[in-house]
Amino acid sequence: MADFHEFYPLRRHNTFGFDVRARLAAHIRTEADLLAALADPRAQGLPLVVLGGGSNVVLTGDLDALVLLMEIPGYAVVDDGDGWLVTAGAGENWHGLVGRTIADGLPGLENLALIPGTAGAAPIQNIGAYGVELRERFASLRAHDRQTGAFVTLDREQCAFGYRDSLFKRNGRDRYLITAVTLRLPKAWAPVLNYGELARELESVATPDAAQVRDAVVAIRSRKLPDPAQIGNAGSFFKNPVVDAALRNALLAAHPSLVSYPQPDGGYKLAAGWLIDQCGFKGFDDGPVGVYGKQALVLVHHGGGTGAALLKLADRIADTVQARFGVRIEPEPVIL
Structure with missing residues (x-):
């Protein structure tokens, strides 16, 4: 039988440390627990969310869902x-x-x-x-x-x-x-x-x-990334964008220090951290959320903030990078 909890706090289950709750949560330690949770009458009709370490998600508010806390060992x-x-x-x-x-x-x-x-x-x-x-x-x-x-x-x-x-x-x-x-x-x-x-x-x-x-x-x-136990974060927040050779070469001509890596298909992967840093965001704080001072690719939560505030900052960063370089950077974490 799955271990169910109503209005369960998820602060310890997301590395940003956002203080949100799940309408229903179940600890899943075996495949039998999983089947029991899915079949439980209390869970019927609720959307399903799976959390492991919570290190790659942004929780923007309380989840009116069944949250499966995946803890299967082996x-x-x-x-x-x-x-x-x-x-x-x-x-x-x-x-x-x-x-x-x-x-x-x-x-x-x-x-x-x-x-x-x-x-x-x-x-x-x-x-x-x-x-x-x-x-x-x-x-x-x-x-x-x-x-x-x-x-x-x-x-x-x-x-x-x-x-x-x-x-x-x-x-x-x-x-x-x-x-x-x-x-x-x-x-x-x-x-x-x-x-x-x-x-x-x-x-x-x-x-x-x-x-x-x-x-x-x-x-x-x-050296580069903060410990989530000390500062809320999900590691690298943005994917490194991949562009074609023509755009990369044009950017390199305008920005000789551009960091890029050739790809098997002839394109180039750009360093999102470099793009963000060039826009002046490294170490930037917007109240309880901000950009890590040692690595511009990492967004942080100092406490007392929300996932919505973090996403607003992420959009601002992405818009600024696109305006300056003509490249759109996208978040790595899943937004819930």
């Missing part, structure tokens, strides 16, 4: 010949999972260290950092299909991963409830150090192992 490893299949319950802490695989001699996730949230949320966003995206380590996931009522397994192709995107942010958004994720970690491992900042952090280490790469990533992220 960790299992299977030898897959030239790789390891690691299955984690949807409620497992992502950074904890990275650390556990490294401790077990299963490298491959180290570049994704210290990304907040849970394993179940990782495929939704196709999380990525320092030269690695989840889809490169992804095998499959298990989910409840609300359309058929059955549990299904979806592989990488079916998840339709894109840059900070997946099936679960598009036409599968309200259909699938992820309960477990399986990753494939190669036995023939080599560190991924093609991201300049990470390479510089490890330049004094001849052949870094996975733990050293993890520690370097943690050091970099800790």
Whole structure:
């Protein structure tokens, strides 16, 4: 039987720390809990919202919904010949999972260290950092299909991963409830150090192992990003926009310090943080919400504010960037 609560406070369940409530919330620790919550008469007719670590959402007000607090545990490893299949319950802490695989001699996730949230949320966003995206380590996931009522397994192709995107942010958004994720970690491992900042952090280490790469990533992220326990935030708030070569070249001619990265399709990914910084927003405060002083890509909540106020600031930043550079930047977090 699912553990139900009415008018449940969600402040501890979103890393911005917005003080909102759920009409109905249920702690989901097993797949049986999930089925019980969906079938409960109190939940009928209510919209459904799933929260893991709450690290990639902006809650703009109280939720007149059934909120599933996804807490399913689990960790299992299977030898897959030239790789390891690691299955984690949807409620497992992502950074904890990275650390556990490294401790077990299963490298491959180290570049994704210290990304907040849970394993179940990782495929939704196709999380990525320092030269690695989840889809490169992804095998499959298990989910409840609300359309058929059955549990299904979806592989990488079916998840339709894109840059900070997946099936679960598009036409599968309200259909699938992820309960477990399986990753494939190669036995023939080599560190991924093609991201300049990470390479510089490890330049004094001849052949870094996975733990050293993890520690370097943690050091970099800790310098750049605030701890949500100290300052409310959801990490990088805006996606890095991708533009065609013609626009990138025009921008580079006008702004020689433009930060851009070539893409396989011939386009260029621009550094959203650089664009925002050039518009003078780094360290900007608008009452209880603002922009982090060490990283313009991070919006923060100092306390006593609302998600609506944060979105108003985000729109102002995006409008200013578009007016100056002709590029529209979009939020990474899900807006609820």
